[in-house]
Amino acid sequence: MRILPDHTGEHIIIQMEHAEQTIIATLLSDVSQLLSMDLPEPDADPFERLVGHLDPDQDVTRPTDPALLRLLPDVDSTDPERSVEYRRLTERDLRESKLHSIRIALHSLGQHPSPIALDADAARAWMRAMTDVRLVLASRLDITNDEDAERLLGGDTELGETGEAVLSLYELTTWLHEHITQFMLDGLAPHPDDDPDDGEDDLLFDEDGQFEGSDEDDAQGGL
Amino acid sequence: MTEQGGATAVAEPDATSVPAPVRDVPWVTMVLNDPVNLMSYVEFVFREYFGYSRAKARRLMLEVHERGRSRVSTGTREQMEADVQAMHGYGLWAECRPAEEGGDTA
Numbered sequence A: 001m002r003i004l005p006d007h008t009g010e011h012i013i014i015q016m017e018h019a020e021q022t023i024i025a026t027l028l029s030d031v032s033q034l035l036s037m038d039l040p041e042p043d044a045d046p047f048e049r050l051v052g053h054l055d056p057d058q059d060v061t062r063p064t065d066p067a068l069l070r071l072l073p074d075v076d077s078t079d080p081e082r083s084v085e086y087r088r089l090t091e092r093d094l095r096e097s098k099l100h101s102i103r104i105a106l107h108s109l110g111q112h113p114s115p116i117a118l119d120a121d122a123a124r125a126w127m128r129a130m131t132d133v134r135l136v137l138a139s140r141l142d143i144t145n146d147e148d149a150e151r152l153l154g155g156d157t158e159l160g161e162t163g164e165a166v167l168s169l170y171e172l173t174t175w176l177h178e179h180i181t182q183f184m185l186d187g188l189a190p191h192p193d194d195d196p197d198d199g200e201d202d203l204l205f206d207e208d209g210q211f212e213g214s215d216e217d218d219a220q221g222g223l
Numbered sequence B: 001m002t003e004q005g006g007a008t009a010v011a012e013p014d015a016t017s018v019p020a021p022v023r024d025v026p027w028v029t030m031v032l033n034d035p036v037n038l039m040s041y042v043e044f045v046f047r048e049y050f051g052y053s054r055a056k057a058r059r060l061m062l063e064v065h066e067r068g069r070s071r072v073s074t075g076t077r078e079q080m081e082a083d084v085q086a087m088h089g090y091g092l093w094a095e096c097r098p099a100e101e102g103g104d105t106a
Helices: A018-036 A046-054 A066-071 A080-111 A120-140 A146-153 A161-186 A215-220 B039-050 B054-067 B077-090
Strands: A002-004 A012-015 A116-118 B027-032 B069-075 B093-098
Touching: A012 A161, A018 A066, A018 A080, A018 A120, A018 A161, A066 A120, A080 A116, A080 A120, A080 B077, A116 A120, A120 A161, A120 B077, A146 A161, A161 B039, B027 B054, B027 B077, B039 B054, B039 B069, B039 B077, B054 B069, B069 B077, B077 B093
Parallel strands: none
Antiparallel strands: A002 A012, A012 A116, B027 B069, B027 B093
16 A cells, blocks of 8 residues: 655545455444444434434443444543433434544545545545544454553564454554545644744654654554 | 532521532543554644644643643533544544633643
8 A cells, every 4th residue: 555646735645456445445344334233224214313312211322342432432431420411412423423434435445446536525534434443453452551552563462363464454554544644734724823843744842842752653652 | 410500409598608500610621542543643633623733732632642631622511522522523532521620721
């Protein structure tokens, strides 16, 4: 997979081999299925679909799958009652917005042969969809803290064959996400307080110009 | 949580102060550290969604990274719940709750 240059800066152009397109599409579909669990069937009463979540008797349960829970977090881990109420009112919309981004990404993959040119809107959808894909992959890899992430990405691992496959998918989607994020950062309008001499790629320098860490750290590590 | 104001409670003349209604208390949105989201992405989210400058976005992002959490916005409960919803949409781990007394805000 490669990012091809676009001198106008209006698109990010991704060149993928056929196998890579298939893999990314499969990952997107898997996350889509995870997010669609327990939602009403498409042919259910449309009014019911819209307002069903307002029914105080209708239960929206906290996800038990840790990957799904990470995509649909509690609003306040110190207040279970409020978290349940908030989930009842908002979870469906959150699921739908994530599914929407995934649909856009799948559409890009399905409609065009490589290379795929994404404008800012499509890139934004990819950025969100790839975030959710990465969150699910990380959950399957049992990455729960920064040390886990650094250890795995540094190659210090005893994963089986499946685990290694999942890890390489995590690395691939991380690489892709990082490039899309950089494209989106480049496209942000300047803020009045932004210092024009402060380079975009100096992410690891603080406001006083103190060096924080190497690019390698930033590329590999989680937040 | 405290009850809404008014209603049926009648304070004794020498009672201690009645807790303020939840509605009047400022709320905060906190973004929590997670091992998946990269620093560049978190910075992007703070700049795109909140419209923060590059410097402010980086400061908050580094706070998440180094301290485990950062208060990224403050306002009414409704506003904070909307901000949390947006953060979850971006895949960030975030929560909101009433601001603690004496706590600093973003």
